[in-house]
Amino acid sequence: MSLIGVWQRAEQGVMRKILQAGEGLMMMEVRFEAGAEGYAHSHPHEQMTYCLDGKFEFHIDGEQQLLNAGEALYIPRGAVHGVRALESGGLLDTFTPVREDLLGADDLEARANRKSKGLKRSTGE
Template identity: 65%
Template sequence: MSNIGVWEPAEPGVRRKILTVGESIMNMVVEFEAGAEGYEHSHPHEQLTYVLSGSFEFRIGGEKRIVLAGESIYIPSGVRHGVTALEAGALHDAFTPVREDLVKR
């Protein structure tokens, strides 16, 4: 059963919904409660993240950066990264290639 268009829990206080999956790109929305954390991890995919609402502290390759609503950030392939919601908010993530580890077809 496909999980495209379905809200799913991620980490505590975080949920995600895959919006669209193409041949080599996908996007999703991720909602965070205030203080919730996207645990540090890495993957072979390039990632572009746009902050829809709220403010977030990103940790990318050992560097910290605050990103606010209306701003975007790039995460290179293979770089360790994580995020903490400084207030409740939402992110729009795009990945290339498709995150097959997240998509249920």
């Protein structure tokens, strides 16, 4: 099953949708109810987060950072990070390399086929 373009529950009060996954870059929208949390975790991917709307409190390697609509922040590879929505809102997350751990089996197969054929574009189909 493809998970690109499909809303999924990530945590209590948190929904995510993978918008696109290319060869080395992936974009995802994440929506939060007020007070919802994305629990502390780390991954070997660089991450940029852009606040679409709302207000968020991030903790990145023990440091707090507030993020408001129209602002962005960088999360380095391996950094332990989490977020709490101070009000309902959304984030646009971009990862490099692609977070294959979040993709569905069909998405992974399509990526493998594109690589073997030398294609560079993800259609999300």
